[in-house]
Amino acid sequence: MKKILLIAAILSLTITAEAIAGEYDGFWVTAVLPNEGFFIRNNEGFVVVVRLSGPFWEAYAGPISNNSAVITTLLTSDFFYSVNVSVTLSFTSTTSGKVRINFCSPVQDCLFPSGTVFQIEKIF
DSSP, X not given: OHHHHHHHHHHHHHOOOOOOOOTTXXXXXXXXXXXXXXXXXXXXXXXXXXXXXXXXXXXXEEEEETTEEEEEEEEESOTTSOOEEEEEEXXXXXXXXXXXXXXXXXXXXXXXXXXXXXXXXXXX
């Protein structure tokens, strides 16, 4: 066990990694989806959002410029139930923003119609 700890200590001294947090990184919530949340990670002009909904998740990504990003569905945890969504994120500060649903298909599987706008807030 001591050898493993020694090797880990030596490796940690020789490996350097730079972790830079984006200004919108964190966990976000909205009142319109009270039992869900979103992990948001932004860096170097790109944003990734992971929506957590019970045992399921959906990943979205897209470019971010200034305080706005247009993201689209990448993949979901449920391969039999998948929607194609485009969303505009507009951050009004580092802890609040708005989401606008640009489009969603198939329409019968969408939670919100196109054009829906709601607030999001960062909780950590």
